[in-house]
Amino acid sequence: MQFYRRDLPHLQRDYKPHFITFVTKARMQLPDWARQTTLECCLHDHRKRYELYVAVVMPDHVHLILTPEVDCVRKEIHSLIAIMRSLKGASAHAINKHWERHGPVWQEESFDHVLRCSESLDAKVRYVLENPLRRGLVADWRDYPWAWQRQSLPVAEMVLRQS
Numbered sequence: 001m002q003f004y005r006r007d008l009p010h011l012q013r014d015y016k017p018h019f020i021t022f023v024t025k026a027r028m029q030l031p032d033w034a035r036q037t038t039l040e041c042c043l044h045d046h047r048k049r050y051e052l053y054v055a056v057v058m059p060d061h062v063h064l065i066l067t068p069e070v071d072c073v074r075k076e077i078h079s080l081i082a083i084m085r086s087l088k089g090a091s092a093h094a095i096n097k098h099w100e101r102h103g104p105v106w107q108e109e110s111f112d113h114v115l116r117c118s119e120s121l122d123a124k125v126r127y128v129l130e131n132p133l134r135r136g137l138v139a140d141w142r143d144y145p146w147a148w149q150r151q152s153l154p155v156a157e158m159v160l161r162q163s
Contacts, residue, residue: 001004002050008143009019011112011114012068012077012080012112012114013114014077014102015066015067015077016067016114016115017053017065017066017114017115017121017124018065018066018067018080018112018114018115019063019064019065019066019110019112019114019115019128020062020063020064020065020066020080020084020110020112020113020126021061021062021064021110021111022061022062022088022106022107022109022111023060023061023062023083023106023107024060024061024105024107025059025103025104025105025106025107026134027057027060028060028105029060029061030057030095032145033098033143034045034095034098035057035058035059035146036057036146037091037094037095037098037123038062038091038095038146039055039057039148040144041087041090041094042055042057042062042063042064042087042091042148043055043148044087044090044153045076045083045086046121046150047069047084048069049069049071049086050059050066050068050077050078050083050085050146051066051069051158052064052065052066052150053065053066053067053121053125053149053150054129054147054148054149055128055129055147056128056129056132056144056145056146056147056148057147058131058132058135059106059137063128063131064128065115065121065124065125065128066083067084068080071077071141071147072133076095077091084110088105088106088118091105091106092104092106100132112125125149126146126147129141129149132144132146132147135162
């Protein structure tokens with residue numbers, strides 16, 4: 001378990017899913033291409049540095065649920081700090097390059113929450129996926145192009161990943 005504090009307290013629990021939200025600087029609205037770029041950055045390290053369950057890129061914020069993976073070289077769990085720095089940095093770099101500008105795209109802080117035993121991962125995934133629906137962007141979350149949900153792993157792969 002790792003605890004760190006900036007303006008918000010942050011707690012990372014090994015082998016547990018984390019619900020994460022990060023927001024654009026000054027609630028800037030991302031155009032479609034920037035949402036696609038951000039979603040691609042979220043997917044880039046799936047099953048490398050983290051197991052991603054769901055990602056939804058809204059016009060001014062992003063919701064993720066992920067579990068940090070083990071860094072086999074360093075023999076430790078990837079830190080949320082490093083994961084978020086990489087994800088936000090890569091997406092900001094690509095967005096700024098397209099806009100031919102410099103400066104922050106994302107607020108420095110992210111909100112993260114460890115899912116507890118009493119919370120249902122499926123219910124949290126559903127909550128994230130329904131965000132575009134609640135905001136009135138689509139009638140069905142499946143129609144929202146910047147929503148991604150992990151497919152269930154085959155039982156044999158789940159057993160291998162747990163050993």
